[in-house]
Amino acid sequence: MSVVSNHHSNGNGNSTVYDTNGNDEIKKEVKDEPMASDSEVPFGELMKRDKKEKKQKKRKAESGSDEDDYKPEKRKSSAKNGKKKDVGSDSEDDYKPEKKKSKKNNKKKAQESSEDDDEESEGDVSEEDVKPQKRKSKGAEKSKPSTSKKDAGGKKEPPKKKVKKEEDIEDIWEWWKEEKKPAGVKWNSLQHCGPLFAPPYIPLPSHVHFKYGGEKMKLTLETEEIAQFYAGVLDHEYSTKEAFNKNFMKDWRKVMTVEERERIHDLKKCDFRAIDAYQKEQREIRKAMTKEEKLKIKEEKEAEVKIYGIAIIDGHRQKVANFRIEPPGVFRGRGGHPKMGLIKKRIMPEDVIINCGKDTEIPKPPPGHKWKEVRHDNTVTWLCSWTESVLGQNKYIMLNPSSKIKGEKDFEKYETARRLKKKIGGIRERYTDDFKSKEMRVRQRATALYFIDKLALRAGNEKDVDEAADTVGCCSLRVEHIKLFDSAKLNEDDKKEKEFVVEFDFLGKDSIRYFNRVSVEKRVYKNLKIFMEGKAPSDDLFDRLDTATLNDHLRSLMDGLTVKVFRTYNASITLQEQLIKLTNPKDNVAAKILSYNRANRQVAILCNHQRAVSKGFDESMQKLEQKIKDKKKEVKEAEAALKSARGAEKEKAQKKYDRLKEQLKKLKISRTDKDENKQIALGTSKLNYIDPRITVAWCKKFEVPLEKVFTKTHREKFRWAIDMTNSSDEEYVF
DNA sequence: TAACAGACTTGCGTTTAGGGCG
DNA sequence: CGCCCTAAACGCAAGTCTGTTA
Structure with missing residues (x-):
């Protein structure tokens, strides 16, 4: 194909x-x-x-x-x-x-x-690498060409502070230059701080009432918490679906006291509007917080990341992906899911299995609690696991895609x-x-x-x-x-x-x-x-x-x-072929990026990666159109000014004209891109299907700064590819 | 050896934060 | 410099595939 x-x-x-x-x-x-x-x-x-x-x-x-x-x-x-x-x-x-x-x-x-296999078996693994991997010193990592490179392009380097912070988080581990572990062994040592549990339930203030059949009703905390879940979904079309409501009621009634259950039978008689209004009000209050308050929250979050967001695996600090345990809530399946509306229970330490190294410190459960189990299984990559209550499936806390364990895979x-x-x-x-x-x-x-x-x-x-x-x-x-x-x-x-x-x-x-x-x-x-x-x-x-x-x-x-x-193969080869077809070396960077996005889009179409056309799409498209119109006018004016200008004025006018012209071009490109992207989502293919080495090679070959196509997260995840794809005249890698 | 359980990747919608603009 | 809006990050559901069990 x-x-x-x-x-x-x-x-x-x-x-x-x-x-x-x-x-x-x-x-x-x-x-x-x-x-x-x-x-x-x-x-x-x-x-x-x-x-x-x-x-x-x-x-x-x-x-x-x-x-x-x-x-x-x-x-x-x-x-x-x-x-x-x-x-x-x-x-x-x-x-x-x-x-x-x-x-x-x-x-x-x-x-x-079977036909004869003639493939080279990959992943031949050498003997244990018991030798502790040496940590890259911070200084050393800073001087790495691969890392400094990407920063070189940025004009205003967010100075030291940010760089420093990143070093605090994760160290750079060039695992692709090391030998592999024996098959099945995922790590030799593993240390982490366990999961971060969902914040406890905050009861409604006394003036906010749930009503049943038009009458105020004080609910027990457990029942009230779940009532809040439903209030939160009131605006959503979920709340109009029969299965959703039936399932919700079924699970809600389970946590009710006898008296509550006696009384509350019919969801239609439940009035969550006051709760809904309260939630919205709270959201507004949050939004309207002062800078200081917001900063404080941000700092608290960062502190959590510092503790729970890091695992030390074989001597390397690695980011943890989802260290926050999912809060309780209502299950929202996609499509016609038969279990939509059921309640996802709150996960307690007693539900959680910890997986860590034998010889490392075991994460401490919250005071007064204990873990369901602590194990030391180095044939798996997860740090914590629990069973989710709706489908009975296991959930895991695992490492970030930037980690060795994910990257190697x-x-x-x-x-x-x-x-x-x-x-x-x-x-x-x-x-x-x-x-x-x-x-x-x-x-x-x-x-x-x-x-x-x-x-x-x-x-x-x-x-x-x-x-x-x-x-x-x-x-x-x-x-x-x-x-x-x-x-x-x-x-x-x-x-x-x-x-x-x-x-x-x-x-x-x-x-x-x-x-x-x-x-x-x-x-x-x-x-x-x-x-x-x-x-x-x-x-x-x-x-x-x-x-x-x-x-x-x-x-x-x-x-x-x-x-x-x-x-994977067809996605990657498609991108490569499309890039070859669409890239014009004479284009400017913006036009090249448009070509890249178009190639990417072909991949997304192949993989059927869609997105809902957002409500505001037409509106925002019109805005863009208007912008383009305005810009055109400006260009015209500048053109006229240029003609009538003389002397020193002339040069200035020329500059202005050129600048406007360039801006107009950019706007037009973004319109094309936006339009073509209306219902196609590029993200999934870029993140999961396209061999990043193709993109890296393309950027080098056509001198497009990598950060124009790869976000910071992409660059972290694909560090291996960025480092491996070196020479600028290298042919496409696929 | 079929069924199930487990582990891990993929994918969409929602939320958040940061880049561009007035 | 603050605001707004979009792109990026996040959250978690839903796939794939493998390993284990009865």
Whole structure:
């Protein structure tokens, strides 16, 4: 896959189709049509009821139609239990869709005969590095070229003070110049101060009342605290959702006293408005605080960071990411989360597990409390953990992305993507070949992989329907999520050709809609047709595939290869290609940055990174337009002034004119950027998908100051990349 | 060996702070 | 110099993938 060639749309109208391989726009208006196959399949024998079935059943119930006379093949459990792959019984002719495959049941499929692995195993680790890493002295670190470099560009260096402070926080550890630890060992020594707990609940003042059925009611502290949570969400549309309110009420009533529970039954009769008003008032008061008061708060926060924000790991001071334990509150899932509105309980020291070095000081729990457990597990990277009360999932306090432990992993991620670059040709050949495999599961695997590669889809693990919103990724796509269109198009020689178009429309991670129409290879199209045959809309498209199987296969192709590596690889290679295409060396810095952002934007589009169009967007766009208009006027005036000016005046006028002209240019660029960015979010791809070495190399090559594209946080996280990508004439690294 | 638990990355919306502007 | 508004930081939900268990 070369350039970003697909087109995602957030809207619901028709959209332009782009040919992925050739980039030629086909522009085909395809309108929504009913599914070709509308029939649904009854469940055959129901063996063990699993989540998958539950899910599908539920969906069918919702969607209504649910019958058909198709007899599903014996469940794959039989195939699976019957030992290895059911070769032969899986040919195209006798392919029968798996009924609701129980993903969980049929996880382990026979392993593909793997092609020879020729990759260099990375991460070969030498023996223990018991020797204590030497701390970089502050003086030494200051003189490091890599660090001083970035500051050099800034005009007004925030003097000493700031620099000093940063040294206090974290020391610079050039781990990428050191040997790695043995596999599995994450640290040798680890010391930290534990978590910072949420501030205690502050009761409402006596004049602020909760009312029930129009009457004032004094609540117990616990009940009142939760009432405050709801008051805080009053303006939000959450509070209009039935599930939210039902869940909230259910959990709220749990903490009520008997008397309260007796009385408070109906959320509609609850009046939180006074509490809401009080909260808003408090916010205003905070905002209106004097400078001194604000400074004091800031200093207190900084003091907390100094204590809890640092861990000492193998002798190095490293930033901790999220040392504040999440305060209690109401759970707000995204999309149609079934558990929205439930209460997240307050986390106490007794809930918290501490992980630290054996020989270091154990963090002290708050007075009168004790930890749930203290352990010394150096095979994991977390410092503290607890179980969150809504979903029962573990939460962790971990290190900041600037730390060695995170950085090294990130570096490895991009190294894996680079290795994929070398193998991608062969892998594509392989899956293209597999499009026509006799084994249907191989075909499904190949077809899914094609989408993962071409469209950067996520893997799509199985999800529990009761615990999460209904979202999917590639492997969990259902028939209802795609539509097939075939139509004729004219090629250059005016010859009629078949065009095969697939439309995707589903909710992905965070319930963000993925909508895209792409033209695909004929084989893929035909395969999809087969996979959809005789299935209900709520059946799995790839009924003989799951993420574990797919990843097993990928690992057989390349060491460390998983589905998500494709996303990383395609994001990075896309940025690089777009940069090559879009950068004009003659441009000024602002224009180059626009090019960078445009390249970045292609990546974001590929990965479907969206953001809600903010309410103020149009308004602020208009403001910008006005600014541009005003500036134009100024330029004109300056131009006139320039013409009439003489002598010394002339030079001055010229300067003014040039300056204004430049400002106008800048404004126009920012308008373009802003507009193109309306609903696309660049941040995620920049932070998580694009190999930072590409950006660093580009900045050096085109003399764009790195801080124009990388924030301070980026530069801290990607210190390794900044240091590694050295020579200014180095070719792109990817 | 399927299911579950655990660990860690990714991603969006919200909050905050600092850079540009009058 | 202060204000305002946006970009950056933060918070935490929701993914991926691996390791463990029954």
